[in-house]
Amino acid sequence: MAEVENTDRDRPVDLRSDTVTTPTPGMRAAMARAEVGDDVYAEDPTCRALEERVADLLGTEAALFTVTGSLANLLGVRALVRPGAEVLCEARAHIARAELGAHAAVFGVTSRTWSHPRGLVDLAAVRELLAPDAGPYFVSTAAVSVENTHNFGGGSVQPLDSLRALRELTAASGVGVHLDGARLWHASAATGVAPGTYAACADLMSVALSKGLGAPVGSLLAGPAAAVADARVWRKRLGAGWRQAGVLAAAGMYALDHHLDRVPEDHANARALADRLADVAPGIVDPAGVQTNIVVLDLAAAGIRTGAAEVAERARAAGVLVSVLGPAALRLVTHLDVDEAGCRHAGEVLSTALK
Numbered sequence: 142m143a144e145v146e147n148t149d150r151d152r153p154v155d156l157r158s159d160t161v162t163t164p165t166p167g168m169r170a171a172m173a174r175a176e177v178g179d180d181v182y183a184e185d186p187t188c189r190a191l192e193e194r195v196a197d198l199l200g201t202e203a204a205l206f207t208v209t210g211s212l213a214n215l216l217g218v219r220a221l222v223r224p225g226a227e228v229l230c231e232a233r234a235h236i237a238r239a240e241l242g243a244h245a246a247v248f249g250v251t252s253r254t255w256s257h258p259r260g261l262v263d264l265a266a267v268r269e270l271l272a273p274d275a276g277p278y279f280v281s282t283a284a285v286s287v288e289n290t291h292n293f294g295g296g297s298v299q300p301l302d303s304l305r306a307l308r309e310l311t312a313a314s315g316v317g318v319h320l321d322g323a324r325l326w327h328a329s330a331a332t333g334v335a336p337g338t339y340a341a342c343a344d345l346m347s348v349a350l351s352k353g354l355g356a357p358v359g360s361l362l363a364g365p366a367a368a369v370a371d372a373r374v375w376r377k378r379l380g381a382g383w384r385q386a387g388v389l390a391a392a393g394m395y396a397l398d399h400h401l402d403r404v405p406e407d408h409a410n411a412r413a414l415a416d417r418l419a420d421v422a423p424g425i426v427d428p429a430g431v432q433t434n435i436v437v438l439d440l441a442a443a444g445i446r447t448g449a450a451e452v453a454e455r456a457r458a459a460g461v462l463v464s465v466l467g468p469a470a471l472r473l474v475t476h477l478d479v480d481e482a483g484c485r486h487a488g489e490v491l492s493t494a495l496k
């Protein structure tokens with residue numbers, strides 16, 4: 142069962158992101174006990190154990206522990222897309238909007254996007270964009286990237302049928318599939334579909350330990366052994382080889398042991414928060430659309446004239462932190478450092494701040 146030591150009513154209720162969690166005492170103790178070695182020499186037993194465990198969980202041949210999800214995504218997309226070719230993704234995908242153009246800046250990857258209000262795969266749009274062999278004048282498509290759950294889409298879960306259909310469509314034309322599974326655990330918790338079933342719809346994928354699972358650092362890139370071995374070389378080439386990283390891997394192991402099973406609590410808290418806010422401001426969010434731990438509020442849809450930044454500032458002054466996604470959009474993310482009472486408190490504070 143999860144520990145709740147981090148919940149402290151004197152601290153703000155921080156709903157900006159699920160990355161803000163701090164390691165629990167149990168996690169810190171596991172880090173202190175970790176057996177370590179030099180991971181660049183592949184001699185860190187805790188890193189090896191974590192990589193094997195995540196590969197097993199996802200049903201892939203291998204996995205590579207990386208410092209961030211952005212790095213795991215960068216290495217994953219690089220493995221599928223040669224310089225000058227393109228990756229297709231949804232317009233608000235993390236790889237398109239929140240990785241500072243790394244895929245283009247570092248590896249010469251170009252991209253085109255489709256738009257979906259909740260960030261979902263749009264098969265008709267993909268079919269239209271897909272250009273696996275675009276000849277000497279146009280950019281060829283080498284991969285499609287999907288985000289599950291979709292962060293800026295409001296934590297939405299990609300329907301398994303669409304992922305399978307995407308896999309079929311791309312495989313037929315030799316195009317790869319990259320999965321940004323930073324919150325794949327949340328998709329699984331929401332649907333009961335095993336992580337490995339989602340993973341089977343992709344060639345390479347990233348999963349995070351430092352978001353809903355509460356580890357201080359770390360993601361993994363998972364996929365075929367040869368691609369992961371190559372990514373290990375590129376990780377070092379980019380200066381991100383690390384030495385006694387087992388202390389961090391131990392936090393990840395602990396997160397998988399103790400925090401994976403409690404993810405549904407975050408979903409219930411998010412849904413309750415959405416219910417409360419939809420009562421106060423009809424139209425601000427559709428609670429039925431809150432599938433996981435992310436709630437996106439659309440102030441304009443609720444006829445609220447106050448800007449998102451002003452509402453966030455009012456909430457901050459009352460001890461509740463939220464993210465501003467746009468002039469009229471706020472994001473609230475539940476996680477293991479905010480309990481049910483904290484979310485109720487946030488609901489009260491936001492109800493007032495929205496008026």
Ligand SMILES: Cc1ncc(COP(=O)(O)O)c(C=O)c1O
Nearest residue numbers: 209210211212235288292321323
């Ligand atoms: C969907 C998604 N992918 C990737 C990342 C990148 O993770 P990191 O912050 O570890 O680079 C994030 C971060 O929040 C994310 O939400």
